[in-house]
Amino acid sequence: MPAAGRPDKLRLGVLASGRGSNLQAIIDAIEAGSLQAQIVLVLSNKKDAQALERARKCRIDAVFLDPKPFKDRPDSREAYDRAILEVLTKHEVELIVLAGYMKIVTPVLIKAYENRMMNIHPSLLPSFPGLDVQKKALDWGVKIAGCTVHFVTEGVDEGPIIIQAAVPVLEKDTADALTARILEQEHKLYPRAIQLYAEGRLRVEARRVSVAGLDSQPAGALISPA
Ligand code: GRF
Numbered sequence: 001m002p003a004a005g006r007p008d009k010l011r012l013g014v015l016a017s018g019r020g021s022n023l024q025a026i027i028d029a030i031e032a033g034s035l036q037a038q039i040v041l042v043l044s045n046k047k048d049a050q051a052l053e054r055a056r057k058c059r060i061d062a063v064f065l066d067p068k069p070f071k072d073r074p075d076s077r078e079a080y081d082r083a084i085l086e087v088l089t090k091h092e093v094e095l096i097v098l099a100g101y102m103k104i105v106t107p108v109l110i111k112a113y114e115n116r117m118m119n120i121h122p123s124l125l126p127s128f129p130g131l132d133v134q135k136k137a138l139d140w141g142v143k144i145a146g147c148t149v150h151f152v153t154e155g156v157d158e159g160p161i162i163i164q165a166a167v168p169v170l171e172k173d174t175a176d177a178l179t180a181r182i183l184e185q186e187h188k189l190y191p192r193a194i195q196l197y198a199e200g201r202l203r204v205e206a207r208r209v210s211v212a213g214l215d216s217q218p219a220g221a222l223i224s225p226a
Helices: 021-032 050-057 076-090 107-112 133-140 175-198
Strands: 010-015 037-044 062-064 095-098 117-121 144-151 161-168 202-205 208-211
Touching: 010 021, 010 175, 021 037, 021 050, 021 175, 037 050, 037 076, 037 175, 050 062, 076 107, 095 175, 117 175, 133 144, 133 175, 144 175, 161 175, 161 208
Parallel strands: 010 037, 010 095, 037 062, 095 117
Antiparallel strands: 117 144, 144 161, 202 208
């Protein structure tokens, strides 16, 4: 974990496969001064990921790492992650930020970046891991959905939880509408989680992440339907 008050800014490496709206939220938070960090690399497994475009626009190193040359090897996923690790090391990345990265990360990366790799997921974990989860939450009939930022461990969407936002499900909700309202919260949540890390306030003890300096938290409840 970085020490609090370090003079140089935390070096982020963002892995993304698609649209990159979370990447954009992180860029915007850095520009607005609410996140003290720098993005030194955006890497994608998809050549035409919009996330790469967004990075280039901001003059951030944008790397497309083609998975195809690795695909016939028996250890293709690990070999690909070793190649990623090389790029991350070259850029001296301190914290990996998965932002819509649609590839399973192997222990090659997880071990090298233990408690130094975050992911954002559009559900209140441990409910609804996996894909298409906003629709699954709606179909299940939950009244409160949300999103989670967590450290990455080997179990998919199972790592220690850093921060969550609860989003009420509305009476006439559709999957698209719920997804959009959750995404709005994701864009606030991810920069906040990274800032807590940058301030050296996160401690991982078994499954629990404790956050330093949270002495006077409100203890209310969100009731849905209100
Ligand atoms: C987000 O909903 C995120 O929670 C999930 O993938 C989506 C990525 O969206 N892991 P974007 O590429 O950041 O716009």
